[in-house]
Amino acid sequence: MNDVLRRARAMLRDVTPLRSDCGLCCGHRCCASAEAEATGMLLFPGEAAYYAERMGYTLREAKQGTLLMCEGSCSREERPLACRIFPLLPVVREDGVKVAVDFRARSVCPLARQGRSAMSDEFIHAVREAGRVLCEDEVQRSFLLMLTHAQDEWKALRRQFGGERHV
Ligand code: SF4
Ligand code: SF4
Numbered sequence: 001m002n003d004v005l006r007r008a009r010a011m012l013r014d015v016t017p018l019r020s021d022c023g024l025c026c027g028h029r030c031c032a033s034a035e036a037e038a039t040g041m042l043l044f045p046g047e048a049a050y051y052a053e054r055m056g057y058t059l060r061e062a063k064q065g066t067l068l069m070c071e072g073s074c075s076r077e078e079r080p081l082a083c084r085i086f087p088l089l090p091v092v093r094e095d096g097v098k099v100a101v102d103f104r105a106r107s108v109c110p111l112a113r114q115g116r117s118a119m120s121d122e123f124i125h126a127v128r129e130a131g132r133v134l135c136e137d138e139v140q141r142s143f144l145l146m147l148t149h150a151q152d153e154w155k156a157l158r159r160q161f162g163g164e165r166h167v
Contacts, residue, residue, distance in 0.1 A: 001050055007133050009081050012084035012085055012126055012127070012130055013076060013084070016123060018111070041082040042082055043066045043067070044082070044134070046139075048066040085127045103158075
C-alpha cells in the first residue's frame with residue numbers, strides 16, 4: 001500500500017458520518033446489505049494486496065477494479081477506504097476536490113438519502129482532505145475521476161428519467 005493510500009485511509013480511521021454510531025439507527029445496513037456480501041465494495045488501487053491474505057475476505061475482479069466481499073463485520077483498522085468514506089465520495093472537479101453523496105449509497109443508507117447536511121462536518125472535511133491526498137498520486141486521481149464520471153452519468157440519467165433533484 002503506497003503512502004498516499006495509507007494517509008487517506010488514516011484520515012478516515014476514526015471519523016464517522018455521525019459522532020455517534022449511525023449503524024444503531026439502521027441496523028448497520030451498509031455492512032449487512034447484499035452490496036457488501038454479494039456485490040462487494042470497490043477497492044482503491046493498491047488495496048487488494050492488503051486483503052488477499054486476510055481471513056474473511058474474498059476478492060473479485062470487475063470492470064471498474066477489484067471488489068472486496070466480506071462477512072458483514074470488521075474492525076475499523078481493516079475497513080477498506082470505500083467503507084471509510086461511505087456514504088460520501090470525493091469528486092474531482094476543475095476547481096478541486098469536492099464531496100458528494102455517493103449515488104451507490106442511496107438505496108442502502110438513510111443518511112445518504114437525507115444528504116450531506118445529515119452528516120458531521122468533521123466527516124465531510126475528512127473525506128474532502130482524503131480526496132485531496134489521493135489526487136497527489138496519478139493512479140488514485142484517475143480512479144477518483146472514473147468514479148466522478150460514473151456519478152455524473154448516473155445523475156444525468158436520474159434527471160432525465162427519474163426526476164432526481166440536482167445535487
Ligand atoms: S447504512 Fe448509512 S447510516 Fe447505516 S451504518 Fe451505513 S453509513 Fe451509517
Ligand atoms: S468491509 Fe467491513 S465496513 Fe466494509 S461492508 Fe464489509 S464489514 Fe462493512
